[in-house]
Amino acid sequence: MPTLKVKLSKRELIISEASKLFREKGFGGSSMRDLAEKVGIEAASMYHHIRSKDEILEEICFEMAHRYEAQLSETEVQDISYPEKIEALIAFHVQLIIDNANAVSVVNNDWKYLSKERMIAFKSIRNDYEKRFAAIISKGIEAGAFKKVNISIALFTILSSLRWVELWYKPTRGVTKEDLAKDISAILMNGVKA
Amino acid sequence: MPTLKVKLSKRELIISEASKLFREKGFGGSSMRDLAEKVGIEAASMYHHIRSKDEILEEICFEMAHRYEAQLSETEVQDISYPEKIEALIAFHVQLIIDNANAVSVVNNDWKYLSKERMIAFKSIRNDYEKRFAAIISKGIEAGAFKKVNISIALFTILSSLRWVELWYKPTRGVTKEDLAKDISAILMNGVKA
Structure with missing residues (x-):
């Protein structure tokens, strides 16, 4: 056709x-x-x-939301340690942001312009994502792989620390996306203190 | 009068x-x-x-920018270690965000609507802030207080990790602002890994 x-x-x-x-x-x-x-x-x-500008916004938001969700589902069942799962998710976020900077920026800034009904659906996917991400941190703490941090604070610090990548990262700055993911992971996993 | x-x-x-x-x-x-x-x-x-909506936006953006700048100037000359300087700045950011959530949100999202001339001035203050924040990290690395991290990545990971506070933090969530600053600092300084 x-x-x-x-x-x-x-x-x-x-x-x-x-x-x-x-x-x-x-x-x-x-x-x-x-x-x-x-x-x-x-x-x-x-x-x-x-059909409309609204339909375009919906498509951008839900397309991205589903990609995040698909990667999380894959990571959850992978046979790797909890820190490796978080590192894999950080690497995925970095890659998605770099490869789809425009769409990620629209999702971050303009999701609040979704129609009421679609916004409820979008928030529900996002909440589900955050809960499942938090569950990995929580299980990692139980397994002794993570410090006994406040789970919400750890969750949002990790997710938010990736936010700048969309605003700042340019390949011309001499940092590859692999190094970027590795360095952000290293800071969040081990801290900056010597 | x-x-x-x-x-x-x-x-x-x-x-x-x-x-x-x-x-x-x-x-x-x-x-x-x-x-x-x-x-x-x-x-x-x-x-x-x-005079205008533009004047209000200017006032909000520059008022906040000057507060960040004043705190940085104070922290730079304080007789404390480099990690303590970064922790003090993180605590200040958290406090400013919690006490002025609306204004901080406007600065984060709407600075791009400043008039061209004022935007140049605003970006110049922001660049200066980032450079001086980065200098603390850089000196801390030289002094052996921080790991040899990529300075830009550390800088933006720290600044960006604070971004979510404006979107998420509510006193009703059972975390005080002192604990919030302490826990975010602990994650960035020492990492989440056990």
Whole structure:
């Protein structure tokens, strides 16, 4: 079905350009007209591929949420130590942020513009993710692999420490993404103190 | 000069309500009309106290930037170890975020809406802050107090790890702000690994 294939890839292009635009101008500051211009098609023909700006935001948020979730499910059942599980998740976050900086930025900043119903669904996936991430920390403490830290504080310190990567990281800064993940992991696992 | 006093406090009230409003709706999504309603005065009389929405944003951003800067200047000259300096800065960040959650949120999210000229000034203060914070890490490494970490990665991991406090922390969660600062410091200084 070549027609369908073309339609899909135009849709992907729209979503990719939308991620760039929302990141730059914010969801509220971006119009479908701006987006059509970026994509290089008439505003009217954009609606053959996408219903609304809201639909684009939903697609970006849930696509990313599902990727995080899929990686977590895989990591949970891997036969590695608890610190290795956390390190694997940190490496995944770093890679996702670097490979999809625009989309990750939109999720971080613009999820609050989801419709009420979709926002509830999004928050529910996010809460589930945080609970399962926290459970790895908690089991690691029980197993004696982690210090007896406050689990919520550890959870959010780890997740939040990755936030800057989207804002700061450029390959030109002379740090590879592998080193970046390794160094962030090292700081969170072992601290900066000698 | 009682008239001046009243004017100042009305101005402060406007800025405080603006922080709440911008945090909730974003700078772009907030109108002077909404703000006047929150403050409980006529939109027209607001302009006796404040020139524009831009002026409010400037005041919020630079007020916060100067507080961070003042604390850093004090910490730099304190006669304590490098790890203690970083811990003092972490404690200050936590306290500032908890005591001024609305303003800190506005600075984090809306600084990019500053006018071009003010944005340059703001970024210059922020760069200066980051450089001086990095210098403490760098001197700490030289003194053997810190591991030989990549300084930029350590800097941004520390600063970014504090970001979630504004989004997550509520006194009702059973963690005092002193414990919060202490636990975040402990994770960054010594890591989570047993």
